[in-house]
Amino acid sequence: GAGVSxxxxxxxxxxxxxxxxRCDPISGHTALYWYRQRLxxxxxxxxxxxxxxxxxxxxxxxxxxxxxxxxxSVSTLTxxxxxxEDSAVxxxxxxxxxxxxxxxxxxxxxxxxxx
Amino acid sequence: DAKTxxxxxxxxxEGRAANLPCNHSTISGNEYVYWYRQIHSxxxxxxxxxxxxxxxNEMASLIIxxxxxxxxxxxxxxxxxxxxxxxxxVRVNSGGSNYKLTFGKGTLLTVNP
Numbered sequence: 669g670a671g672v673s674x675x676x677x678x679x680x681x682x683x684x685x686x687x688x689x690r691c692d693p694i695s696g697h698t699a700l701y702w703y704r705q706r707l708x709x710x711x712x713x714x715x716x717x718x719x720x721x722x723x724x725x726x727x728x729x730x731x732x733x734x735x736x737x738x739x740x741s742v743s744t745l746t747x748x749x750x751x752x753e754d755s756a757v758x759x760x761x762x763x764x765x766x767x768x769x770x771x772x773x774x775x776x777x778x779x780x781x782x783x
Numbered sequence: 784d785a786k787t788x789x790x791x792x793x794x795x796x797e798g799r800a801a802n803l804p805c806n807h808s809t810i811s812g813n814e815y816v817y818w819y820r821q822i823h824s825x826x827x828x829x830x831x832x833x834x835x836x837x838x839x840n841e842m843a844s845l846i847i848x849x850x851x852x853x854x855x856x857x858x859x860x861x862x863x864x865x866x867x868x869x870x871x872x873v874r875v876n877s878g879g880s881n882y883k884l885t886f887g888k889g890t891l892l893t894v895n896p
Contacts, residue, residue: 710868710886713883713884713885724883759826761826770832771817772819772827773829774828776825776826
């Protein structure tokens, strides 16, 4: 596909369960970002991958959150032992790195509801 | 730790120009100004970016002051579909830890018929 693809688009899970969210970035995009957006709130940075460099995990809210990315391909965000406050839309974006055409393209997000 | 300041909301009449201000008084010499918007229930969408010169594309124009401490996004003929939250962001383009996009609260632009 031409854009950033996220799956699933919606996920309802029970409190305490683990969930895994997937992001397929645009081919060739070295940088990949995850954000969380609670209802009516702004985008909260979670983690940023840049090629083979160590990811910037400074935005992960707790050790229940983790993310992986293999090379410049798909990324997965895992939330363990989900809590109700984890309910939000999780957005993924990708971009190139350089001096031109560096805009980030966002997926449509995964809406996570913890019940 | 967003480095920009924007008004929380603005209104604009359909067909008129919408001028959205952004203050970034601590911007560094190698940081670009980016604008994104988020229409309700959608992912953010890139609009435009610039370093120090004014920029124009099919969506908007970006006017950056000479001292680069503020900028204005201009939608020349606003339509109802331009109602969205508009985010002004500063960042470098050369990779590294400062490459991530940090979103502030943005400006909710409401275009009225």
